[in-house]
Amino acid sequence: MKQAHYILFMLFLGLVLPLSAQDISLFEQFNGRYDYTAIGNTLNQAENNIDQSFCSLLESSSANFTLDADNQIVKAYLYWAGSGFGDTEVTLNGTQITSEEIYTVTYSDIFNGQLEYFSCYADVTDLVISEGNGTYMFSGLDISADLMSNPGYCNNRTNFGGWSIYVIYQNEDLPLNQVNLYQGLEIINRNVQEKEIILDNIDVIDNIGAKIGFLAWEGDNSLNYGESLSVNNNVLSNPPLNLSDNAFNGTNTFTNSTTFYNADLDVYNLENNINIGDTSASIKLTTGGINETGGFSADLIILNNIITVLNSQLPDATIEVNDYIVNCGDNSVELFYTVNNFNSTDVLPANTPIAFYLDNLLLGQSQTVNDLDIGESESSSTIVNIPEDSDPNLTITAIVDDDGTMSGVVTETNEDNNINFIDIELLVIPDIITLAGLIGCNEGFETATYNLYEALINLQYDESNVSFYQSLQDLETATNPILTPSNYNNTSNPETIYVRLESPPCYEVYQFQLYIENCPPYVxxxxxxxxxxxxxxxxxxxxxxxxxxxxxxxxxxxxxxxxxxxxxxxxxxxxxxxxxxxxxxxxxxxxxxxxxxxxxxxxxxxxxxxxxx
Incomplete structure (x- = not known):
């Protein structure tokens, strides 16, 4: 549990626990009848920005966990954080916990140099299920070596430590929700006064009851200069616990506590800050402003994770046409496709129809074979026949949840993402056409320089769609083209050159000979x-x-x-x-x-x- 031991272990035994900052991004998604709760506590004796009488942490702290019996625990994650390079081994209710990953951020202080802060997490699902409701005692977080070796942490009052447990649970009486847990470690301070984080992978079909939670470290109640937390440019507040200009103030929404010193475990209502149909959200943090004496002050805030709970009760069918096979002279096309039920909160039923169109003309139909659970996919293929009089350069439209009349039969979270397009080129078998040859002046040793484009004088072409080859095989596979056809030196006398002229949906093939003659010398x-x-x-x-x-x-x-x-x-x-x-x-x-x-x-x-x- 000693930080010094951890560093020596890394240096001499080469353990591979990542030691790096990480942008906050989607860590895990739960789709179904899910919600979450959280507990936690500080290891600070008081808010360090007000009371500087302490530098070391408390040896332990506790929090009470209560969950109704109808709620089934699905996941539980323990987070702990503090000043310094990190301690990856702690104790929860007497059980040693080892970090699964460690994140660090850096603050360059003008007086105290470079200061590191860390956060760790571990999956403690089995432990929480086993322990159940009751008091959870956290201990063993030792950052004393860092605090003693660098007095800058206490000098600038950013000595802190704390912990939290996030519990995601399931209950059949809950609405169908999408719970997204985002995590990483990002910092704002007097050097970086603003941070924007984009939350992707959300799907808002109903914003009633929508909420967002944050776990942040090192916020000070007495440093609320230029401080704000906003979603989609709407400043969040939860008075009297969290005011609009003091979001990171040592509070815990779950217990209504204002003594979660230098840590924040807060939840906000999202109903008026996110719209139906949104697929992402912008989170912005700010700090820094003029204080009462006319100087500049800024709170140092470290954001560890974000969690959103959005109502969602439907499947979400999407389709991707991954590939196709066509043959020259054949109007049949084999399409390879995948149907997905991603970002959903319900099963996509078997026999969901699929239709394939060409310019609104129904080419063929298929359907899913299996029930697709949340997050599942199913791949298959089908053959469609293109009408003989069709333009050989065409686009096929694939629509899942389409009964062949461009009408759906399944209600989905998103009705606008069922379509996929793929461009198809029908191939026509080309015949070789012989062109007049080119004669070049011998430049020595039976070599000459040719502008191969001169052989195409009677053809309509653009240099971007014509290529020259030394063999018919290379032409057919479109490999090893002659790179400088306007300045080409023959390799034999005579030599046959092959021309590939792109003519969608296939190509035309020509050939001509290169000859050499001795031209009159220039004296x-x-x-x-x-x-x-x-x-x-x-x-x-x-x-x-x-x-x-x-x-x-x-x-x-x-x-x-x-x-x-x-x-x-x-x-x-x-x-x-x-x-x-x-x-x-x-x-x-x-x-x-x-x-x-x-x-x-x-x-x-x-x-x-x-x-x-």
Whole structure:
């Protein structure tokens, strides 16, 4: 039970109890004839904001629990909290209780540094059922090590400890309710003066008798500056126990107590703060304002859990179309679907009808097979046939609790969530159409660059719905497309390219060939061999590694040959023939060339080139 022992246990034995803050979220939902009650007590001797004579906690405290015999306990959760990093082992009525999870929050105090606060919970259902009505004694919460090692807790008067037990019970005389228990740990203080928490997963069909409960820690009755608790922007109050500007003031609604020091266990009426049809609620906490001396004061408030009780007495059928199967050339569609009875408080009966529509035309019908209890689901499939003249790009509408006339037979908590849509594409088997091929100029080693879109010149298409492939198999599975079709280099000569043109509900298939030819070289009219890495050689484009057997001869203006080259020997402006100054650069001037490509399709090329430095 010692906090120091717990920390050593974590460090040396590697226990995996989570130590973290957590946003308050849905923890457990009870749908049926349920309600709840709560007990608890503080371990503070007095409100620490008024009386600073104490720093340590009481060794124990007790609370009385009474539940009518007609009420059957379903769940009981023990919560305990305090200053410091946490104590995960406590005692309830002599039984050692180990935390199932620990949450912490942090407050950075300008004078006292970083301060941690914690909350733990444990399922004590069996213990409470066994003990029944009577006095519950809580003890063993030891945070002394943290209080002694960091005097900031007592200096800023946030030394606290306390506990509570939430009991959810069932009674056949109760209305059908939805009880949602949300838990976590969230904090507001002078640094974070406002917190909004969204409660999801609620379903309001009747707000009469609706209520909401809170378990919060470290609230001070004497610090009510800018303090409020609101639901859907409506400020809550429960006078005289909880005023609108002092919600967290050390009170317990269940016992009408004002001495639940530095803790709050309160319940509020929700009838005027939530509307029929709501599926979520906004909870907002605020603190902080100008005090009597003109300075700023704020209460530090730690919210541990929220519980709502809303009347609900009906099933809630929903449907999801999870998947479908279609085949090219086939107008039958197999639909896979799931019917749910989530967020309900009653059984969804077997044989609840299901209808499938196409543009209000009834395609087929099905029904549930089993009674679906609260929270249960049932999956199945059905085959519907699409009329032959239908647009192949279509949407099928699935409606649960529909007798085929768009009318329901089951009364539900929510009549507006029975529909689901799925888009379907019928597939038409494509035939391959051959297009004219593309011819590319050889760029060396039998490769060329192509703009594959040029093969589609006679087709109507958009680049977003056309893709190119190197194999028919890749085309059929739409995998490994050519990524840059506008700048494609062939991998063989010739090469077949396949085109997939999306044409819903299927696609069209084309193919064409890529060919290579040796295109006429481009001879520049000058270069400057000055070793500046720019235009340093007689770069005849489309020549090297293409016309591999070519011969190049360079003459000066007197007709003397000064250079002979080939595919492996381009001209860099130096002399290698005729004159005695072999290896020297030629002077500035005009020189003449004869380029014999040694290709039967081309005659020798003759021209001049100007050399300048």
């Amino acid at each position: 520049p009219d000058g270069f400057s061999p000055n070793n500046d890495t720019f235009n340093d050689w007689f770069n005849i484009q489309g020549l090297y590694d293409i016309f591999t057997e070519h011969q190049l001869k360079i003459y000066n203006r007197y007709g003397d040959i000064i250079f002979e080259g080939n595919n492996d020997k381009p001209w860099f402006g130096k002399i290698n023939r005729g004159l005695n100054n072999h290896g020297n650069f030629v002077p500035v001037g005009t020189y003449y060339y004869i380029l014999n490509l040694n290709d039967p399709d081309y005659r020798p090329m003759v021209g001049w080139v100007y050399v300048n430095y």
